[in-house]
Amino acid sequence: MAIRLSSSFTLLVIFCFFTIPLFLCNGFPDQPTGQHHHHPRFTRQNYRDALTKSIIFFEGQRSGRLPANQRVTWRRNSGLSDGSAMHVDLVGGYYDAGDNVKFGFPMAFTTTMLSWSVLEFGGLMKGELQNARQAIRWATDYLLKATAHPDTIYVQVGDASKDHACWERPEDMDTPRSVFKVDRNSPGSDVAGETAAALAAASLVFRRSDPTYSKILIRRAMRVFQFADKYRGAYSNGLNKFVCPYYCSYSGYEDELLWGAAWLHRATKNPTYLNYIEVNGQTLGAAEYDNTFGWDNKHVGARILLSKAFLVQKVRSLHDYKGHADNFICSLIPGAPFSSTKYTPGGLLFKMSDSNMQYVTSSSFLLLTYAKYLTSARTLVNCGGTVVTPKRLRSIAKKQVDYLLGDNPLKMSYMVGYGRRYPQRIHHRGASLPSIAVHPAKIQCSAGFSAMKSQSPNPNVHVGAIVGGPDQYDRFPDQRSDYEQSEPATYINAPLVGALAYLAHSFGQL
Template sequence: MAPNALFSLPTFRVLAMLLLLLSPIAAAGHDYHDALRKSILFFEGQRSGRLPPDQRLRWRRDSALHDGAAAGVDLTGGYYDAGDNIKFGFPMAFTTTMLSWSVIDFGKTMGPELGNALKAVRWGTDYLLKATAKVGTSGVVFVQVGDPYSDHNCWERPEDMDTSRAVYKVDGSHPGSDVAGETAAALAAASIVFRSRDPSYSAMLLKRAVTVFDFADRHRGAYSNSLRRAVCPFYCDVNGYQDELLWAAAWLHKASRRRQYREYIIKNEVILRAGDTINEFGWDNKHAGINILISKEVLMGRANYFSSFKENADGFICSTLPGIPHPQVQFSPGGLIFKAGGSNMQHVTSLSFLLLAYSNYLSHANKVVSCGQTTVTPAFLRHVAKRQVDYILGDNPLGMSYMVGYGARYPQRIHHRGSSLPSVATHPAHIGCKAGSQYFFSPNPNPNVLVGAVVGGPTNNTDSFPDSRPFFQESEPTTYINAPLVGLLAFFTAHP
């Protein structure tokens, strides 16, 4: 059979078993375009700063208009990463990178939503440009606004914030190669997005990405060592900063085609551990993403010097699929990718994005992946990715969509301050730090629907879900869950 067939004949029995395991709970057809529209709309609910006239989630208002004042800089804008009111630079940069990758690979199938996706990317990059404005002159990158402990001690709307908006930075004496590297990756990826759409903006993004990467590489160290109290345990870098340096170099190579980044990648592949934890991908661990991204060059026949990354990418595929010898990723009885820890959907969407992206790269190169005696085709990888998307949208044992506002049944009590408290329009008076607690503990549904938000979902392998605000690991949405999902939904909009 051709590589686009679902499986090759020698492996019919193995993959037939996998298909049975991954078959939908219900054969419900999904409106992927509607889900795509809502997944992008979610980012408008996470906006910080002064909202634009075309803001569509009208229950939100301007917030955090003095961010950066404590450091004498303008750090307004950007995104709140989840259900709190802190602006964490590390996950925000990763979110921006994945939104950009979604547009780069799948923008052609976004239809009328492409414009909104571009706005979502730009809302992130405009902020990252502010956060890195002093990197060239003062060697400073601002990486966080807001004290997480005072913020997490309150339950209040972003419009009412009266907690500390302390500003945190990394510099030559207090390095943060991880957060700076991810920021460079985000700026470089976004420069590709805007290359033909806004050339001057694209050039600015790429120039800044080069400067930020140079800073990250020259002053090596993990930002959680420099800023432990501010970033741990919230977005503490457990995996180390090496992968972000290689990730940033990969995006800079893709964006600039400069030989220096190709040579950097080859020279530092072993030093920066490109082959480590190849089945992990998320805001803290870029290894699988590095290998998939660089492998496209190999599959297109342009870069045999990157062949080891292609081997690692194949290893990622073989470690991820069920039924393959020695898999490193579990699946729940309902067919959901499952990894221990909180906010499991971040793994579901990020890993599924890589499966789909690699499927497309393999398909264009007319290639397959060999996992021992099993041959995995591009069509099968698409099937696995689609199964995960369909689970999120409602094809699961509970028959519930994990995307707020999509389908007949979805989470009603998500762990999100702005969504759970009365809007400024309905309750203009200030709601203080502890006054919001009554809404946090209320059994009532959230009064404001955060359309498109995908929550953390089941965090065990029983497919169970408590629709309750205190269970934040299950009920809290994040920007980095949605960002890869944008690309997935865009593809399945055109290929249902």
């Protein structure tokens, strides 16, 4: 973590013809940009392989006591006394990125997006559905611990500045495991709203497979949301020197209140939440011009989510969210009126130099999800006279995912372990240091920096890790010290899980 600012062709045709709705097979004509023109029914990417790997990644990010079925074997147990500084059990959860701190805000967003991926596209995941559920449960088990006390959320374990002064395996961690919380006196409506969203979304994931667990999640989500709404404030006010400049709440907390309410409405169908959205939606969702969706800013996600209630469930009072969602979509369409998105010369959506790939994966997911809602409602997007079809949205999303997987000027896959060429020196402590199996002796805090500075490839291939990605000119130096471009993060992977499931299904790979 670093500072974050805000088989054969014929078979496939036959398979398509008999088993998949026509629009899935016909989709994805490449947009004319002077780039590759594939046959629309053929893709060079193995989305199924990428899907499997995108989920395995989460096992490499696990904190706590690892289960017997752990597939990432270069990791071992870590953080087994987490929470003891405040006499609470906070063992488990995920390290957010390449360091050993557990940041609750991005962890909750990761959980919401993994859950949304499964809710929209889990029916297409086949054998990967169980793995995706396990990735979600690893997070929700932790979030239940973090919210066990009413009107309190434990939002971070580990002192970020001390952690960043070391380069050590999580298994060797000896930096302070300080515990930070929000409560009535030091509120955090952003982190609480996101945690409520995560628990509510996950409750839907487990509704059929584990109804008892699902009920625990939704009850907790309701309680946490009540706390978020009643004691209002940004968590980085009270915890500024611990959470900033890492996961400061730059966009305020209003977006998380709307997002949390939207998820609780979807999970409970309780009119209380619809009423909350109707009464507060305008003030909470005011930043309509804001088209960035990520761990800090949920405005666009909330609009897409609420537009489903209007488009599919015909909740008339949410009519405006279709317009707001359309505005976001129009901002992404190259050449359309109101288009405001920058793309690299090679065609990658480019928002910012630090961890740009998170915006690529989240936008691709939203494009595919909105295309699904539009198709259900048999409607389109109108961008100032330019009509945009669901097929076009899917085509843009596919192009972004294909770029990430290797269809780019460097012919480089930005997912570790996928494709012929991928980053070798990712900014990740555990991956860059020899595993316990190879080097059982402890590697001290500063001793690890020699590995960080070395030009050698990482000894452990962190399969499925998606890095921050290339710069605005499609360049990627593959330097371990370059956290902006070379660090993976859970919230980069989470939305891609859904997008890959959809694409793997569309191309007959699942």
